[in-house]
Amino acid sequence: MAVSYKDLGLVNTKELFKKAVDGGYAIPAYNFNNMEQMQAILQACVETKSPVILQVSSGARNYANATLLRNMAKGAVEYVKELGCEIPIVLHLDHGDTFELCKDCIDNGFSSVMIDGSHHSYEENVALTKKVVEYAHAHGVTVEGELGVLAGVEDDVVAEHSTYTKPEEVEDFVKKTGVDSLAISIGTSHGANKFTPAQCTVNEDGVLIPPMLRFDILEEIEKRIPGFPIVLHGSSSVPQEYVKMINELGGKMKDAVGIPEEWLRRAAKSAVCKINIDSDGRLAMTAAVRKVLTEKPGEFDPRKYLGPAREELKKLYMHKNIEVLGSANQA
Numbered sequence: 001m002a003v004s005y006k007d008l009g010l011v012n013t014k015e016l017f018k019k020a021v022d023g024g025y026a027i028p029a030y031n032f033n034n035m036e037q038m039q040a041i042l043q044a045c046v047e048t049k050s051p052v053i054l055q056v057s058s059g060a061r062n063y064a065n066a067t068l069l070r071n072m073a074k075g076a077v078e079y080v081k082e083l084g085c086e087i088p089i090v091l092h093l094d095h096g097d098t099f100e101l102c103k104d105c106i107d108n109g110f111s112s113v114m115i116d117g118s119h120h121s122y123e124e125n126v127a128l129t130k131k132v133v134e135y136a137h138a139h140g141v142t143v144e145g146e147l148g149v150l151a152g153v154e155d156d157v158v159a160e161h162s163t164y165t166k167p168e169e170v171e172d173f174v175k176k177t178g179v180d181s182l183a184i185s186i187g188t189s190h191g192a193n194k195f196t197p198a199q200c201t202v203n204e205d206g207v208l209i210p211p212m213l214r215f216d217i218l219e220e221i222e223k224r225i226p227g228f229p230i231v232l233h234g235s236s237s238v239p240q241e242y243v244k245m246i247n248e249l250g251g252k253m254k255d256a257v258g259i260p261e262e263w264l265r266r267a268a269k270s271a272v273c274k275i276n277i278d279s280d281g282r283l284a285m286t287a288a289v290r291k292v293l294t295e296k297p298g299e300f301d302p303r304k305y306l307g308p309a310r311e312e313l314k315k316l317y318m319h320k321n322i323e324v325l326g327s328a329n330q331a
């Protein structure tokens with residue numbers, strides 16, 4: 001039997017995006033795979049009074065099990081009430097690659113899905129996205145499409161080089177497909193190794209500064225589809241304190257560079273109304289777990305290292321909501 005997101009107390013992205021575009025901030029889209037990540041996200045968003053998009057990749061569904069994830073999302077709505085603030089919660093499929101996967105999520109309580117047809121030809125992308133939109137809209141679910149390909153690892157898909165979004169395609173794409181939001185490629189990419197040191201310049205403090213995002217492309221897109229909700233994937237900043245911690249505590253992360261928070265702040269003020277962050281959370285948890293296991297080698301209770309990891313993650317998300325995305329106090 002199909003389960004509607006409405007029965008779970010979740011919301012789609014429609015109103016949230018409208019307010020975010022008008023208000024000059026972005027809604028956080030944080031990926032989760034397990035209970036501690038979900039708790040950290042919800043606690044951080046309740047404490048900062050921020051709306052939130054709980055983001056699930058197909059990898060996460062395989063890892064955690066789709067039924068369990070859905071029931072966790074149902075629990076999320078009750079949990080935030082218990083915490084004392086009923087923030088709007090979206091359950092979103094990240095990087096859906098087939099109609100069947102999107103349909104399965106829509107039939108199982110997701111309030112929003114992404115169909116990433118960006119790896120197909122333009123015509124195929126339009127046809128696939130339109131098909132998902134028709135099914136989703138019949139169920140009140142909102143849809144994110146994508147134009148342009150991000151460099152780095154996208155789920156199972158590896159894009160060696162990014163292809164920037166062509167502004168001259170966006171109007172036609174939005175009109176033909178009926179999507180509710182559009183992910184674009186302006187120089188961000190997935191993972192912790194977004195740029196090689198050779199691509200970066202070094203500032204006076206010895207910090208690697210990556211090549212500037214193509215804000216000119218974003219501006220051109222905004223001119224062509226004014227006020228239309230834009231999504232930025234691959235937006236982790238790869239905090240160097242976490243990379244350093246991981247490496248000092250026995251890890252081996254080489255050349256990890258992300259998107260400066262200043263640039264994300266600038267993007268959030270534009271039509272960019274959803275910013276995807278996954279890798280930074282992975283770094284925060286890994287650094288915290290390594291710290292506990294190094295300092296207390298006799299520790300073997302998972303709560304003793306996953307608990308501090310959850311705390312570190314919550315701190316990171318609160319920082320993002322308040323200092324970077326501007327979503328704090330917008331719930």
Ligand SMILES: O=C(CO)COP(=O)(O)O
Pocket residue numbers: 031094095189190191192232233234235236237276277278279280
């Ligand atoms: O775009 C993302 C999820 O869709 C996450 O990007 P990061 O790898 O930069 O966190």
Ligand SMILES: O=C[C@H](O)COP(=O)(O)O
Pocket residue numbers: 031057058059060094095154155156190278279
């Ligand atoms: O864009 C990809 C997200 O970071 C999810 O990653 P994943 O497929 O490893 O769960």
Ligand SMILES: [Zn+2]
Pocket residue numbers: 116118119146148149150154
């Ligand atoms: Zn893509």
Ligand SMILES: [Zn+2]
Pocket residue numbers: 095190233234276
């Ligand atoms: Zn992504």
